[in-house]
Amino acid sequence: MTWVAAGRRRTLAVRSLFAVRSLFVVRLPIPVRSPIPVRSLLAGLVAAVMVAVVAGCGQSGGSGSGTPGAGTPGAASASRSGAVSTPAATPPTTARSTPGATASGLPDGAGGETAVPAKTSGALDQTDLPVATDLGPGWRTYVDPGDPEQGYAGNGAYVRARRPGDIVASVVPLGCAGLATPPVLPRPQHALEATFRGPGEAPGVALALEFDSPAASAGFLGGMARIARSCPAPAARVGAQDPPVVVVTPVRADATTVLDRRQELGYGAAPWLWSEAIVRSGRRVGLLIVASGRGVRPDLGALAEQVRSPLAE
Amino acid sequence: MLRSVLTGKAPLVTMLYRLTAVLGALALTLLLAGLASAAVVESPIQARWQALGAEAGALGAPTTEEHDVPGGRERDFAGGRIYQVAGAPAAWEATGAFLERYLALDGPAGPLGLPSAAPAAAEAGAGALVQTFTGGRIYFSPATGAWPVSGAVLVRYLALGGAASVLGLPRGVEAVSEAGPGSALQQFTGGRIYWSGPTGAHSISGMLLKRYVAIGAAASYLGLPRSEIMVVKGGWRSTFASGSITYLAGKGATITGVWRSARQPVAAPEIPFTYRAGCPVIPDSLSRILVPYYDWKGVPQMGTLVAHSSVATDLQGVFRSAFASRFPIRQIRPVDVYKGDDVTSMAADNTSAFNCRKVTGNPYRLSQHSYGNAIDINTLENPYVTSSRVYPSTGRTFLNRRVVRKGMITAGTPIARAMSARGWPWGARWSHPDYQHFSSNGG
Numbered sequence: 001m002t003w004v005a006a007g008r009r010r011t012l013a014v015r016s017l018f019a020v021r022s023l024f025v026v027r028l029p030i031p032v033r034s035p036i037p038v039r040s041l042l043a044g045l046v047a048a049v050m051v052a053v054v055a056g057c058g059q060s061g062g063s064g065s066g067t068p069g070a071g072t073p074g075a076a077s078a079s080r081s082g083a084v085s086t087p088a089a090t091p092p093t094t095a096r097s098t099p100g101a102t103a104s105g106l107p108d109g110a111g112g113e114t115a116v117p118a119k120t121s122g123a124l125d126q127t128d129l130p131v132a133t134d135l136g137p138g139w140r141t142y143v144d145p146g147d148p149e150q151g152y153a154g155n156g157a158y159v160r161a162r163r164p165g166d167i168v169a170s171v172v173p174l175g176c177a178g179l180a181t182p183p184v185l186p187r188p189q190h191a192l193e194a195t196f197r198g199p200g201e202a203p204g205v206a207l208a209l210e211f212d213s214p215a216a217s218a219g220f221l222g223g224m225a226r227i228a229r230s231c232p233a234p235a236a237r238v239g240a241q242d243p244p245v246v247v248v249t250p251v252r253a254d255a256t257t258v259l260d261r262r263q264e265l266g267y268g269a270a271p272w273l274w275s276e277a278i279v280r281s282g283r284r285v286g287l288l289i290v291a292s293g294r295g296v297r298p299d300l301g302a303l304a305e306q307v308r309s310p311l312a313e
Numbered sequence: 314m315l316r317s318v319l320t321g322k323a324p325l326v327t328m329l330y331r332l333t334a335v336l337g338a339l340a341l342t343l344l345l346a347g348l349a350s351a352a353v354v355e356s357p358i359q360a361r362w363q364a365l366g367a368e369a370g371a372l373g374a375p376t377t378e379e380h381d382v383p384g385g386r387e388r389d390f391a392g393g394r395i396y397q398v399a400g401a402p403a404a405w406e407a408t409g410a411f412l413e414r415y416l417a418l419d420g421p422a423g424p425l426g427l428p429s430a431a432p433a434a435a436e437a438g439a440g441a442l443v444q445t446f447t448g449g450r451i452y453f454s455p456a457t458g459a460w461p462v463s464g465a466v467l468v469r470y471l472a473l474g475g476a477a478s479v480l481g482l483p484r485g486v487e488a489v490s491e492a493g494p495g496s497a498l499q500q501f502t503g504g505r506i507y508w509s510g511p512t513g514a515h516s517i518s519g520m521l522l523k524r525y526v527a528i529g530a531a532a533s534y535l536g537l538p539r540s541e542i543m544v545v546k547g548g549w550r551s552t553f554a555s556g557s558i559t560y561l562a563g564k565g566a567t568i569t570g571v572w573r574s575a576r577q578p579v580a581a582p583e584i585p586f587t588y589r590a591g592c593p594v595i596p597d598s599l600s601r602i603l604v605p606y607y608d609w610k611g612v613p614q615m616g617t618l619v620a621h622s623s624v625a626t627d628l629q630g631v632f633r634s635a636f637a638s639r640f641p642i643r644q645i646r647p648v649d650v651y652k653g654d655d656v657t658s659m660a661a662d663n664t665s666a667f668n669c670r671k672v673t674g675n676p677y678r679l680s681q682h683s684y685g686n687a688i689d690i691n692t693l694e695n696p697y698v699t700s701s702r703v704y705p706s707t708g709r710t711f712l713n714r715r716v717v718r719k720g721m722i723t724a725g726t727p728i729a730r731a732m733s734a735r736g737w738p739w740g741a742r743w744s745h746p747d748y749q750h751f752s753s754n755g756g
Binding site: 144145146148150152154167171174175178179180182195203241243244245262268270291 | 585586589590591592593652653654655669670671672673674675676677678679680681682683687689697699700701704740743744745746747749750752756
């Protein structure tokens with residue numbers, strides 16, 4: 001239902017855009033030899049204005065309620081298929097964009113998302129992410145307000161676009177004994193994040209990633225499977241004042257699914273057990289990681305299904 | 314008898330017997346005469362003992378024979394010892410506190426060598442004595458005790474007037490200075506003399522010394538003195554390896570540092586809390602950047618930043634600007650000092666850069682500081698704001714940016730200007746401002 005409704009809204013928005021463009025071209029009293037390039041130019045200009053308006057509404061219109069409806073997709077995502085993509089759906093860039101940063105020696109994606117992120121990314125929108133209530137009793141969406149100190153801004157919604165270049169670095173767990181050289185993960189074309197809260201304010205995060213090819217998405221999943229295998233429990237006991245490490249216990253890894261559980265040890269370790277499901281479908285990969293309190297072990301198969309069912313292109 | 318032998322009037326045997334007796338007596342006489350002659354040529358040690366009253370004098374009776382020691386000879390007595398430098402025409406005693414200190418410093422085998430004069434009145438007079446040795450001096454007074462001065466420190470001490478100078482008498486042995494091995498310090502009743510190979514031996518005293526000691530002396534940013542105290546208009550100045558202290562009457566002491574910064578490699582084991590396997594930048598890409606700053610008391614300190622090597626030059630330039638204008642900074646330490654805990658580091662008003670970690674509650678998001686291209690400065694005076702909190706919480710009062718207080722960054726402060734000149738956007742621009750935060754790419 002949600003998907004159908006969103007599709008209708010997008011169709012209306014696109015029609016409106018073309019209507020405005022036609023009106024503008026007819027009334028313009030500019031003598032031109034060949035109106036076609038000018039029309040194209042004007043069409044682009046109008047589209048940009050429309051996009052800016054839509055983006056502006058997106059920034060200010062977030063209710064902050066944290067309900068799934070709060071992140072209404074704008075005209076930027078014309079269809080669920082991902083066939084139409086506009087600048088509004090592209091994650092924002094900052095003062096020095098990634099290419100410059102890379103040239104300076106910083107890794108791809110270094111830097112935050114201090115501009116207000118869009119609520120969609122490419123063709124990805126909130127319908128491609130798990131539904132909070134399906135995660136289990138007590139789970140709900142969570143509007144992350146953003147944290148400039150950490151390098152990202154909120155957008156008033158529980159979903160937000162992520163910089164694709166940032167994704168490949170940030171999904172790698174920190175402190176894995178076997179990850180001295182993490183695998184180089186394929187960079188997605190688009191990335192969308194959703195945040196949740198569960199019982200006891202346990203955090204949960206989902207990512208929907210879209211790659212340029214099924215091979216790339218398969219490479220990403222394979223890399224995540226390798227990561228899951230590379231974080232065994234350290235031989236020596238990790239004390240509460242020791243540098244933190246993360247232990248990942250692989251549960252399942254095949255061509256479409258990686259399931260594991262994570263636990264942090266050492267100073268500042270989160271008190272949670274993390275359960276992670278990573279699912280691949282065509283060019284897309286969905287990730288879901290949820291925290292649970294001591295003794296609670298969410299059904300990984302069920303989590304995988306929550307990722308898989310909205311992910312299909 | 315000899316005539317009887319010579320005249321042949323005695324029988325031959327008797328004569329032979331008598332001749333033997335005569336010759337034996339003659340030989341004995343010559344032997345005794347020789348011994349008597351040898352007793353007249355006495356050694357310098359013996360002569361000194363005799364001069365000091367022999368057994369009736371302060372040294373009393375001998376307890377050993379003369380014997381060789383490094384560099385000369387020695388003879389011990391009940392009340393002291395007498396030493397002779399090899400080949401020297403005279404010998405000199407060591408007694409009492411002088412001897413005690415001398416022996417504590419390994420005597421003839423130690424740095425002082427052998428006595429080269431008797432104790433005498435020191436430059437200061439009034440009860441202070443000094444004894445010269447081949448390798449230095451020992452000064453003594455009842456109030457201070459006996460302490461040696463030697464080497465370059467002694468040269469400087471004597472050049473300043475020795476015990477008659479403002480330094481007064483030594484009150485300790487020369488020791489390694491606060492600056493560590495390769496340097497030395499000797500304390501006197503009125504000041505100190507510091508020495509190192511690069512800086513030489515220089516004294517410091519009075520108000521300049523008091524301020525120097527208060528900031529950590531040779532262990533401070535200033536390092537070792539490299540000049541004698543100079544008179545300037547209205548006061549005095551000492552210069553050091555990395556700065557100077559100027560004392561002006563009525564104004565007190567001002568410390569000025571000389572800019573010196575360095576970059577060093579960082580190894581993962583050195584930053585175990587802020588770098589872990591899986592971080593987006595590897596230790597080879599990071600630098601330890603040493604940057605001076607003026608602390609809250611106007612004292613130059615050396616701070617340590619860990620940051621991405623690609624931004625090291627920018628950061629050195631920014632902190633050089635801040636240093637030149639004496640912009641106060643509380644402290645600059647790697648977040649590893651706080652076990653990677655950003656909240657604790659902020660509460661401690663710590664300036665820092667690299668800290669690879671996940672955003673709390675989101676294993677799929679890295680902090681901007683994970684890349685080492687962002688820095689937080691004076692975190693307490695420049696808090697940051699989220700939709701619901703202020704970090705650090707004790708910095709809330711500084712959200713009023715119109716009342717500019719010490720350490721606050723405003724658009725006109727040298728740090729903000731230097732950052733802007735290098736294209737580092739400031740977090741203050743955000744709707745939820747982050748006044749402490751700058752990054753090379755605006756994140």
